[in-house]
Amino acid sequence: MKPYKSSYQKFYTLIKPKLLFLIKKWFPAVVVLFFPGFFTACNKTAPIDPDEEAFIQLVDKDETMADIRPVRGVRSIKVRNIGPLRQVFNDSNYQQLEAARRMGIEPISGLGNAYFTKRPIVKIASNQYYQIDSLRHSIPYLVPEAAILLEDIGKNFIDSLQKRGGDSYKIKVTSLLRTPESVGRLRRVNVNATDSSTHQFATTFDISYTNFYCLNEDRQINQGDLKNLLAEVLKDLRDNGRCLVKYEYKTGCFHVTVN
Secondary structure, three states: OOOOOOHHHHHHHHHHHHHHHHHHHHHHHHHHHHOOOHHHHHOOOOOOOHHHHHHHHHOOOOOOHHHOOOOOOOEOOOOOOOOOHHHHOEOOHHHHHHHHHHHOOOOOOOHHHHHHOOOOOEEOOOOOOEEEOOOOOOEOEEOHHHHHHHHHHHHHHHHHHHHOOOOOEEEEEEEOEOOHHHHHHHHOOOOOOOOOOHHHHOOEEEEEOOOOEEOOHHHOEOHHHHHHHHHHHHHHHHHOOOEEEEEEOOOOEEEEEEO
């Protein structure tokens, strides 16, 4: 004999699957609507360093314009999509090394030897076109041709930014001339560093694409747009035969050698 079921039990048995389906489908939306901080509080983790967060946002898997997302309170500018940056800027170390040996100095053991090179080198300091970062593994010197190239990159970046309604930013240079000893130390912490580093010839410098020098915090611009604008500038100079460029996604910089 089957157990007796009241009308209520029969009704509940009938609608139970539908109720479960509706709860699974609409519960998250209801929680977000009436308790917007619920999921944030549940998933809260340790704070992320701002530079690390910017690096994660900018170094996406495809490195195309579609990966750059707008940020609240930060202006955007119009930039041109030149394609995946890893493919556009893929001049090998062999190519850059050939240019560096042709145009550069012989590697020096220290700053004292900078005054006895076969080719002249010039000291590089922050100016109106670019900012020199704190240099841990390099010294601020380049051959004249590389120094002119760096200044042109800085000028073109600022001019292009102004033409698109932006201002208050300069590029940031993170590495310049290295000695064999500093290259050896750097290899312990940087997977992109090699024994045959073109930085040793005073022909090469690194420009950050995750960190730009901001002159006015009230006029911030989307970092992804600044990165792509810098890429446009470098591509134009590279297409004109002025330089060779390697996009280094692990260290967040453009590796540039004068050509």
